Amino acid sequence: MRLQEIMSIVKEYFLLALIAVMVLGFIFFLGYFIVYRKLLGGKRRLSRKHLLLGGLFTGYVIMVIGVTFLNRDSSYPGGINVSFLSSYREAWYSFSVRNWQFVYLNIFMFVPFGILFPLLHTRFQKTVWTIGIAALFTLSIECVQLITGYGVFEVDDLINNLLGAIIGYGIIMGSITIRKKGIKRSFVYFSPLLLVVILSGSMFAYYYLKDFGNLSIMPNYKINMENTTITIDVQLDDHRRKVPVYKAPGYTKGSADEFVTDFFKRMNIDAMNKEVISYPDEGVYWIRDEISYNIWFRFLDGSYSYSDFSSFDEDKELKDVDEETLKENLAKFGIDVPQDSLFQKVDTGIYEWTLDKKVIENQLIDGSLTVDYYNDDTVKRLDNHLITYNKVKDVQIKSEQEAYKEILDGKFKYYPENNMIETLHIDKVEVSYYLDSKGYYQPVYAFHSTVDGREMTIFISGL
Template identity: 30%
Template structure:
């Protein structure tokens, strides 16, 4: 989820949180009045009441966003691997992962920002640090105990850093107000955390740009703990491997390609864009309407280059064979004119309403050949009028350009990564599990720069359940 999606989730919660905070503030004020009438001497300023109210509202928003808005889908999930979020963002080269790291810090900035306004004691660093740790650990424990989230050390780190950043900003403001001029020392301290992360992300970008190849999302952010896991091999693994071909696809991780397609379909199908682009994980999403006010969604997946234009209504239209033939001619001409349809595709009709073009190439041929090739499919469900947008246009046709031959590790060397737990698996292995590797094969996977890299696919079983993972075939650096 990107920042826009997070804000979209926050806005519906805001009215409820405001009401709850007002009720709690009213109850607090009522007891405070009683306290004062009975001779209580301690006074609270408007600033303290305001800070308290805002903290209550902030805490309610955080709890609803991180815990109560989720289903009970996580059972006992914990992640004690520090910086695993950074590894995940690096492997996927994902803006969304990066935004989540930043958001986790920004989410706790109000805590550190407001605590110094509550009392003299909370103007010191140590109490703010302790309170921040207690709050974030409490939230993480609530998530894991309620099965509504994962207990992650990364979250505790980022939440605490965010609170400290907020505290340093408030200290800079208070010191500057007291001195009636900018306090350079406290202002410099307030800038330390933002500058550190700017340098971190800038350094990562510089390293990434200096590399020829991109990052593989199949790489694990967290290694498997193989202690107590029995690993068996039921196939022979060669000790040597011949060089294979490397390719590149310029529509992978290329937002300009997505923009190019949206610019192409608008005049072709008489569509008008409704709003700006949205981000949902690896998907970039645009919304359109046609001349009849029908809504269409365009989705471009940066990770595999696949894009789809579809009508959300799902209305079915029956077409005759003659109409389908006419539609085929129209769409084939449109795709050929725009260099979207390879010449050697195989055409077929599915379900009496879907036009389909396929082209397939074996992995063996891909690894051996030294020439460009296309692979994939295009499926179109036409509308009744060939001048309107189709009901569904799904383009998974990839054009790969040959780069060069590359050396690869052997299957036996790749298997060593399995033994070390250096592979991705959604449900992590645990003590007592039995992993049996039954087969292996050479495959290909796109990296974050569009290179079609060779990988090994291992398949087998974990405790009699089907299992599969991918391991890079080129040396892991």
Template identity: 30%
Template sequence: MQMYQNLRYLLLPVIAIIGIEFIGIAICYWLYIQKLKPKGKTPPPVKQLALGAILIGYIVFVLELTMFGRGTSYYLQMDLRPLSGYMEAWHKHSLRDLQNGIFNILMFVPMGVLLPWIHPKFRTFKWLILVTLGATLSIETYQTLSGAGLFEMDDIINNTLGGIIGYQLHRLATSIIRDKRIRLRILLANLAIPFLMVMVLIAANIVYARQEFGNLAINAYAKWNMSGVRVTSALQPGAAPSVAPVYKRILHTDAIQPQLVQTLGLTVQDERKENGEREVLLTDEAGSQYSLCVTFDGNATLHENGAEPEPTFNRTDGRQPTLKQAQTIMSELGILPQKAEAEKGEGGEFHWSLPDTDRISQDYWTGEISLTLKQDGRLSSLSYGLRKHQYVRDVAILTPAEAYERIREGNFPLLKRNALLTHDQLVIHQGDRLDITRIELTHMYDTKGFYQPVYRIYGNFNGDANWFTLIQASK
């Protein structure tokens, strides 16, 4: 949604420029005709002038997207892995990442359509490809030299592919206009690339749907070149464990709203849903308004609208809420699935925490609940972050020794764990030193909501003792 809003914003100056161009062309064309009409000269074709105006607007639009107004977060950085963006979209099962690749294709389709109509030279495929490739190479070179972006092989492939698709659409349109009908052979020939792309997406979705578990974003697309890199460890990783459990995340936020409504005597006034999240406006019997926000990942918050925080602790008049009052409300709500000790925090908050006790072959709950009480003991706010891990089955996993070998082979992802780290502090180079200090088995969620075993591997990278990476443990 944000992408489309940005496009609408960027299109405004483009539309204005094209409109001004058309007005200027109309005026100049009228004056040109009036001046040359007595001499019998042929005026320039209106179609060429109009297409030229559209081409200028299109170029401005592309420059807005690729050069103007971009930050300088990258310097002389390159990603020469072909199709890496699509592989990352697959591992993350991310529509957003896939949209970025598709948009880069669509961005250059107009070039393939317009150029052959503007000048007959570009009706030859090689000239169209040379211009398209030259344009995208210029953009990528500017981005890497200015720090406005990476020099990415994916962008070159996508932009060039977009130019080819545009060229084929031009040929198809020309054929239909010339023959006054659609020939099936020409239709299939000129729509072969989009058709193939759609078939690949369908096949990928079928494969993904047939998988028992989802994908993990940490799976590396390409290996690091570890030649000349010194990898050491004082550890002696053994052969155990051989199996680990997989769980399914179960969210119960749908049960929170009716429970709050019934227990606290709330009435629903309004409800809005957007991007998988829900916001509900409620009122109690005294007329106080509350907002309940439920996110797509199962977290929920309830707070009183317009209420000022009350300094309930540090009071000496005995009116501060008590732990017993908090436990009574929590018992009435019935949203704590198992016994947990309450802790009194700052600012009138009470916390219940269920630790992540995974690697057991049974269901368990994890997460936190916190609530804030008013001075009279009534609920002021509630934060719910519990989730159930439903045991699925045990799976065979790599041994710690095999995980260490993955590190030696360079088969691990780059993780930017600190925003202050530079690109050179993360990328593996010849002559670097990596000492593995700890290997532990943990879990992380995949794209289908399963909690899969992964190895978290700590090390000292060129003196940085906080280095770590993650490797999928299941075989």
């Protein structure tokens, strides 16, 4: 999710909260000043400070409810996840901005609760009140999400929300304590915030200093394999061996922009006024003119998808053609199909080349290239995942037996019902490769299997 999208959501529900507070404030005005003060003769007065804090807190609660419920519909995949710290493991293994956003936004979302609630009344400055009410509030949100299906009941969300409330409570109480008792006495209140900053900084520093990235195929939690019937057709080796690690031709936003500009120039398309929508891991490039064009470019490995939207014109139809004509057309895009690529027709006018981990000296070529050919003798769509990786170095990987042991322990990524598998049959095992979060093509073991009657490949990290 881009920062602009987050700010758009915040703005939308800030306006909703503002309108709701104004309406509720008017109702409160009628009830307090007209009914309570005038008609009933009530003497109790409310200070402007308490009215302001009450309005802020009410608006904040409305914003939280809006973000957690109104931002979704009933088609949102509900469910329950009681696996402790699974969201942290998912964010770590994928190391995507999107997953880390979910973790930290769930923390930051409850920081205002911890700040505002103690200011409503001195009674709420006691830890048990603020943290207790925060726990009940976030538990209520998770329970309603579970019941309505407008979200997932997650233990991690409870923990993160509560941590945010503790941080907010520490900030406000630490600030109050500094004025009254000095910095030393306030340290205990600021310690939750300092701890989160130190742990986060250490974790990110460790990630950027280590040789390779993380693999998204790693499991967020273990699968219960106690009652699983396991059969295997292959003899597993118990010796470790050395295999290469490769690196994808990764791109920065700047180099990706240059690639896309050159791509359009080859097509004689003016790219000066191209529209760029940048995400952390990819960019979307638009040319909006009489004919619109689009490129979706992935920074990590340089793969991309291209669309010429004139394909939607009434007179345009997919057309069959021979391989050589296709290659001539692809040359205009600067694409040279590697030798030994397997060519096949997918459907009328739709063709694909695939190459399975072909090693040429210190390079490995892997992936697929799909093209759509039309009756005006042009390629109007292509999806290029045919990547050339460069060798980095040889590394020792675990044995097949060690990788198989991880399967027996349930340490692989799969989401069975009730977290249990009845039958697992392994047909074949081989060393394959998987792109990590830093753009390295890491060796993994691919166990070609049948799980509960369904064919799938189980990947286990080789490192």
